[in-house]
Amino acid sequence: MNNAVANQFTSRLEDYQPIVGKSSIDELRLLANRLARKSVQHVNSTFVGGGVAEILSRMVPLLNQLGINARWDVIKGDDRFFDITKKFHNALHGRKEQLSKEDFEYFIETNRKNFDVLWPSADYYLIHDPQPVLMIEKKEELGGKWIWRCHIDVSQPDMNVWGFLDDYVEKYDAAVFSAPNFAQNLSISQFMISPSIDPLSDKNRDLPASAIEAVLNKYNIDPQKPMVVQISRFDYLKDPLGVIQAFEMVRKGIDCQLVLAGGAATDDPESAKVLEEVQKYADGKKDIKILLLPPGSDIEINALQRAATVVFQKSLREGFGLTISEALWKAKPVVATAVGGIPLQINDRLTGLLCYSVEGAAYALKQLLSNREFAERLGRNGKEHVRQNFLITRHLKEYLLMFTALYNTSDIVYI
Amino acid sequence: MIDWLNDNWILLIAPVVVFLAFCIIGLWARRVVYNRLTELMAKSGWSGKEVLVHTTRGPFFFWFVLLGAYVALMISELPEAGKDIAVKIVASIFIISLIWLLIILSERLLTLYSEQIRTPRPVGKHLATAVRVAILVIGILILIDFWGWPVTPIILLLSALILIALVASRDAILNIFSGFEITAGRLAKVGDFIKLGSGDEGYVIDIGWRNIKIKSPDQNLIVIPNSKLVKETIVNYGYPLKKAASSFQFYTRLHLKQLTGLKASNLLELIEIIKTAPDAVIYYHTYHFLEEHQYLTPEPANDFALWIDDSLDDRVxxxxxxxxxxxxxxxxxxxxxxxxLVLEQHLEGHPELAKKSANRDFYFIKSISFVLPTSYVATDLREFVEVIRNISIGSLYYHVFESRLRLKKRSNDFSVWIKDSFGEDDLADRIDMLFPYTYTLEALRSAIIEQVEKRIK
Incomplete structure (x- = not known):
């Protein structure tokens, strides 16, 4: 793990105690004691950017604090390699991609050139996503348990790419998916470990009222008017036009405002086009703000979510959708479409409202804006749901359990 | 020498006679004085009387011997220079014996009083050493002064050393005085169960001159400086309650979700998979589901009901x-x-629902359970209630909900232990009667604590 990334994370395990309780931290220590002096290596393809790097930058120091010898390394590749892996990524999401025999060979060659990043004698190797999947070729030589941690939805992949990857994935001891509907049929053990948010990060930590106010002032947002917020990058799959349509339906009867805020994906040329289209569509419509946030706007996102009356996530397709957990953690009522990992985070009418259409979204929004008590109850439940299931401490616990499970075959393990 | 004695024996007679007379008077006086003193002391309620009588009885006679030697020297015909030295030696022996007596007397009285005023365990020992050193130093200074040597520089040096020692050990001194406050003020004593404002709690196992040691219910040894403890809010629950025949070891159960690859997109598929799925799958969607949703009141009963309501929209x-x-x-x-039974009966009445597509699929998940002992052990009801405050939701769930699967009856581990170990059937039954569905697990925790506290107050 490089020093720059390690130094960014300064939280101690004890800092989570007031949030999850002493007993949860005690349980982590109890489990870790049984794995003391074991070594774990995480391998992925980037130290910065994206949810995986964000989680690993917290997970690895916390594992070390628990007495487990953990490290994190990345494989290196040139532009051609990452072009190929980008195509892999799209193909695994079901998009048809043109990949030649040479592309596959180049992918294999680059992976093999990176074999030297592997630790010679780790007890567990966690290989994240398809980019470094070929590291498994060193399994026989290095020993240990090998886990493929897949963060993306591979339930409906382009079979040309999946067929290629599957041969390698099947050689692992286990695979880990974020949600049951993301998985493939594999002959190896498959565990479900959802991703998590860090309650102490800039994006999620408590903010003073003055910081929230400052952000609202900065973007000229009326703090008195009920505010509906969707935080997501400008992408057709996030259905920003659908959000505006639903909002317009609601605004006819309820005075409120809409904030669509997000960044432009630098690796997606379509993003600028979507933003332009959204701006054009919103032009002239009252009480709608479109905010293009620069990278590193974690505090701004946090403040906007905290200032929101209702948080929207009207995606047409979604990965796990951790922005839902981020909003729920702030005890906000959420309206979201039942796609990707969202139904795991929202139990309809218990921790939020699920919708399937623009009309459904508008109806749910009306319910929440007009019934404050109901909205508050959903927000409260949502926060507890996240505390129980989507914080980094739970994530850490499940990794520790998985390490133990790999040496046990029973459904009930007494340790 | 013999010639000198032959010439001067008459000069020695008087001093020897005087010396022997003082020895005889000393024996007589000791008998009279101590008989009288014993009578007087018998009437007094002072607890140090025996110490005083026993300690001074020996030196009393010795001082008469010294007095005899002094008078004998004074009336003797020795040269003035020799007489001066001899008198100084006798006086020095008297001072040394007085120092020795004071040391013995103070040690014995301190031992007596430290038992009465409950000083922290090693404090009496350290105080006795300090008093012994102080008397010794003062005695030596008197002797030095008596022989005419200068004492002022020594006094200054000693004062400086004492000042440095006091500054260096101010924390220790604070702790010692706080230790007195704890024991003399009866804030806590060994064996008490105490709870501090900081959250630390447990049985006091030792009160030392610097710190107090507490054994917490999770078997940790907590050491708190006395000066810190006296500043805390202390709840003292007093002596331990009746000990259980066997202690209660708290366990916790953690879960890891394993994907089965099984999924249902309609009611018929759901039924078929429920028929054949491993027990660990049914367990996950019923028992573990309750734990995952413990923050909701009333809790949704199981995952199947929730999915049918959400995705098949079949409220009935x-x-x-x-x-x-x-x-x-x-x-x-x-x-x-x-x-x-419920699913099939419903399907019989509504065959059109068999293949009605759900909004989203139901994925069957298997729960791999990990049962592990926690560090918490309760040996009485006070420890039990304090552990209940601290254990995880998983542990509470394991002992209250899952116990039914192990015990094969409608009871829970806590009630069984309370009944078997204390014969407290009434309390055990009251805990058994708490209907878990109507509480969140946190509220259930509070309800159990309330029941037990009512009993032990």
Whole structure:
């Protein structure tokens, strides 16, 4: 793990105690004691950017604090390699991609050139996503348990790419998916470990009222008017036009405002086009703000979510959708479409409202804006749901359990 | 020498006679004085009387001997220079004996009083050493002064050393005085169960001159400086309650989700998979589901009911499934039978629902359970209630909900232990009667604490 990334994370395990309780931290220590002096290596393809790097930058120091010898390394590749892996990524999401025999060979060659990043004698190797999947070729030589941690939805992949990857994935001891509907049929053990948010990060930590106010002032947002917020990058799959349509339906009867805020994906040329289209569509419509946030706007996102009356996530397709957990953690009522990992985070009418259409979204929004008590109850439940299931401490616990499970075959393990 | 004695024997007679007379008077006086003193002391209620009498009885006679030697020297015909030295030696012996007596007397009185005023364990020992050193130093200074040597520089040096020592050990001194406050003020004593404002709690196992040691219910040894403890809010629950015949070891159960690859997109598929799925799958969607949703009141009863309501929009069937009391079944297989009975009966009446597509698929997940002992052990009801405050939701769930699967009856581990170890049937039954569905697990925790506290107050 490089020093720059390690130094960014300064939280101690004890800092989570007031949030999850002493007993949860005690349980982590109890489990870790049984794995003391074991070594774990995480391998992925980037130290910065994206949810995986964000989680690993917290997970690895916390594992070390628990007495487990953990490290994190990345494989290196040139532009051609990452072009190929980008195509892999799209193909695994079901998009048809043109990949030649040479592309596959180049992918294999680059992976093999990176074999030297592997630790010679780790007890567990966690290989994240398809980019470094070929590291498994060193399994026989290095020993240990090998886990493929897949963060993306591979339930409906382009079979040309999946067929290629599957041969390698099947050689692992286990695979880990974020949600049951993301998985493939594999002959190896498959565990479900959802991703998590860090309650102490800039994006999620408590903010003073003055910081929230400052952000609202900065973007000229009326703090008195009920505010509906969707935080997501400008992408057709996030259905920003659908959000505006639903909002317009609601605004006819309820005075409120809409904030669509997000960044432009630098690796997606379509993003600028979507933003332009959204701006054009919103032009002239009252009480709608479109905010293009620069990278590193974690505090701004946090403040906007905290200032929101209702948080929207009207995606047409979604990965796990951790922005839902981020909003729920702030005890906000959420309206979201039942796609990707969202139904795991929202139990309809218990921790939020699920919708399937623009009309459904508008109806749910009306319910929440007009019934404050109901909205508050959903927000409260949502926060507890996240505390129980989507914080980094739970994530850490499940990794520790998985390490133990790999040496046990029973459904009930007494340790 | 013999010639000198032959010439001067008359000069020695008087001093020897005087010396022997003082020895005889000393023996007589000791008998009279101490008989009288014993009578007087018998009437007084002072607890140090025996110490005083026994300690001074020996030196009393010795001082008469010294007095005899002094008078004998004074009337003797020795040269003035020799007489001066001899008198100084006798006086020095007297001072040394006085120092020795004071040391012995102070040690014995301190031992006596430290038992009465409950000083922290090693404080009496350290105080005795300090007093012994102080008397010794003062005695030596008197002797030096008596022989005419200068004492002022020594006094200055000693004062400086004492000042440095006081500054260097101010924390220790603070702790010692706080130790007196704890014991003399009866804030706590060994064996008490105390709870501090900081959250630390447990049985006091030792009160030392610097710190107090507490054994917490999770078997940790907590060492708190006395000066810190006196600043804390202390709740002292007093002596331990009746000890259980066997202690209660708290366990916790953690879960890891394993994907089965099984999924249902309609009611018929759901039924078929429920029929054949491993027990660990049914367990996950019924028992573990309750734990995952413990923050909701009333809790949705099981995952199947929730999915049918959400994704098949069949409120009637969802209600029927929700009405199945998971905890009334003492094995997963009987619970599975109950679920299938409701599903199949409903399908018989509504065959059109068999293949109605759900909004989203139901994925069957298997729970791998990890049972592990926690560090918490309770040996009496006070420890039990304090541990209940601290254990995880998983541990509470394991002992209250899952116990039914292990015990094969509608009870829980806590009630069984309370009944078997203390014969407290009434309390055990009251805990048994707490209906878990109507509480969140946190509220259930509070309800158990309330019941036990009512009993032990």
């Amino acid at each position: 069937l969802a209600e029927k499934l929700a009405n199945i009391d998971t905890l009334a079944y003492f094995s997963v297989s009987t619970l599975r039978t109950a679920l299938l």
